[in-house]
Amino acid sequence: MELETTITSVDTTDTGVLIRWSSGHRSRLHALWLRDNCPSGGDREKAFRTFSVVDLNPDLFVIEAGFTDDGDVSIEYSDGHVSVFDPAWLAANDPEPVARRREPRRITHVRAGVDIPRMALPDPRSLAHLELLNAVAEYGAVLVDDVPLEPLGTEALAALIGRVRETDFGRIFDIVVEPDVWEFSQTGLALDPHTDDPYRYTPSGTSLLHCIDASSAGGDTILVDGFAVASQLEEDDPDAFDLLTEVSVPFVRHRPESVDQGEDVHLVAHAPIISLDRDREVAGIRFHERSMGTLDVDPSQMGDYYRALIEFAKRINDPMSALQFRLESGQAIVYDNQRMLHGRTAFGPEGGRRHLRLCTIDRDQFHSRLRRLRADHDRPGVDERLPSGSLS
Numbered sequence: 001m002e003l004e005t006t007i008t009s010v011d012t013t014d015t016g017v018l019i020r021w022s023s024g025h026r027s028r029l030h031a032l033w034l035r036d037n038c039p040s041g042g043d044r045e046k047a048f049r050t051f052s053v054v055d056l057n058p059d060l061f062v063i064e065a066g067f068t069d070d071g072d073v074s075i076e077y078s079d080g081h082v083s084v085f086d087p088a089w090l091a092a093n094d095p096e097p098v099a100r101r102r103e104p105r106r107i108t109h110v111r112a113g114v115d116i117p118r119m120a121l122p123d124p125r126s127l128a129h130l131e132l133l134n135a136v137a138e139y140g141a142v143l144v145d146d147v148p149l150e151p152l153g154t155e156a157l158a159a160l161i162g163r164v165r166e167t168d169f170g171r172i173f174d175i176v177v178e179p180d181v182w183e184f185s186q187t188g189l190a191l192d193p194h195t196d197d198p199y200r201y202t203p204s205g206t207s208l209l210h211c212i213d214a215s216s217a218g219g220d221t222i223l224v225d226g227f228a229v230a231s232q233l234e235e236d237d238p239d240a241f242d243l244l245t246e247v248s249v250p251f252v253r254h255r256p257e258s259v260d261q262g263e264d265v266h267l268v269a270h271a272p273i274i275s276l277d278r279d280r281e282v283a284g285i286r287f288h289e290r291s292m293g294t295l296d297v298d299p300s301q302m303g304d305y306y307r308a309l310i311e312f313a314k315r316i317n318d319p320m321s322a323l324q325f326r327l328e329s330g331q332a333i334v335y336d337n338q339r340m341l342h343g344r345t346a347f348g349p350e351g352g353r354r355h356l357r358l359c360t361i362d363r364d365q366f367h368s369r370l371r372r373l374r375a376d377h378d379r380p381g382v383d384e385r386l387p388s389g390s391l392s
C-alpha cells in the first residue's frame with residue numbers, strides 16, 4: 001500500500017498535534033512522542049541516539065505547529081526546542097492503529113492437498129533467492145531441488161537463510177540410524193509431527209532438512225501447518241484456543257551424559273503451545289509431545305487444559321492436516337520451525353541407509369535477510385508484520 005505523505009493541516013491539541021492527510025486520515029501525535037523522536041536526537045534504527053527519555057519533561061506540551069518553507073512539519077515545544085519532521089517519516093511511523101496495520105500478513109495455510117512451493121537451489125542475492133525466502137514466509141516451507149550432497153551443499157542452502165545456530169546437536173546434525181541410540185530420530189520409528197527445541201527459551205527458527213540418501217523403505221516426510229490448525233481451532237473452539245495461548249506448560253530435555261555429537265544438557269522452558277502477537281494473531285507454535293514435562297497447570301484449570309490439549313493434538317495428527325511426501329536424495333525442505341510441525345513415517349533397513357542432515361538458523365536472522373532482499377529487489381513487504389514466533 002502506498003503511504004499517504006501529503007499533509008493538509010497541522011494543528012495543536014491538548015496533548016500534542018493533530019495532522020490531517022489528503023486521504024482524510026488523521027494522526028494524533030503526542031508531544032512526548034514527537035519530542036522523543038525529534039531527528040536531532042539521532043538515528044533510532046541504527047541505535048545511534050544521543051537523546052534519552054530521561055531528558056523528557058513529563059509535562060511537555062506543544063506551543064506552535066506548522067510548516068517550514070520546504071513543506072516539512074515544524075513543532076515548537078514548551079521547553080523551547082524546535083523539531084522539524086519529514087512528512088514521509090511521520091507517515092511511516094504514525095502510531096495510529098490504522099496506519100500500524102498498513103501491511104497485512106501474507107500467510108497461506110497449508111493442509112492435505114495444498115502443496116508447498118518447489119524450486120531449484122538459487123544463486124545468492126538473486127530474485128529466486130528472495131522467492132525462496134518469500135515462500136517460507138508465506139507457506140511455512142519450501143521444497144528445494146538439486147542441493148549438492150556434500151556438506152558444503154547443505155551449508156550453501158543454509159547460508160541463503162542466515163548464520164547457522166550451533167546447538168548441543170552440533171552445527172549440522174546427521175540423522176541416521178545409529179547402533180547406540182541417544183536421540184529418538186536415530187531409530188527407524190515414526191515421528192509424530194512436532195516443532196524442534198520447545199524446551200529452549202528461543203527454539204530453532206528456520207530449519208532445513210537435506211536428504212542425502214533416501215534409499216530406505218518408508219521414511220516419508222510429514223509437514224503440518226500449525227498456524228492453519230490453530231486458526232481452525234480458534235474458530236471451532238475459542239475456549240480451548242484461549243487456554244492454549246494463555247497457559248504456559250513445561251518442555252524438558254535432560255541428557256546427563258555427553259554423546260558423540262552432543263553435550264550433556266538439562267534444558268527447561270515454560271511457554272504456551274500457541275503464541276500470539278500484539279494484534280492477537282497466531283505468531284508461533286511450540287509443540288512436541290515427547291518433550292512435554294509433567295503438566296503443572298493450576299488444578300482448577302487442569303481438566304479444561306487437558307481437553308484443549310487433546311483436541312489440539314488430535315487435529316495436529318489428523319491426516320487431513322498433513323502434507324506427506326518422500327524427500328529424494330539432493331532435495332531439501334526449508335521450514336519455519338515455529339509454525340510447521342515436521343515428522344516422518346517409520347522406515348526399515350531394506351534398500352539402503354536413510355541419511356538426512358539438519359541445521360537451523362535463528363528466526364530473526366531469516367526475517368532480517370528477507371527484509372533486506374525485498375529492499376534490494378525493490379519488492380513490497382519490507383514493513384510487513386512477520387510472525388515473531390514462539391515467545392513465552
Ligand SMILES: [Fe+2]
Binds near residue numbers: 194195196342
Ligand atoms: Fe524434529
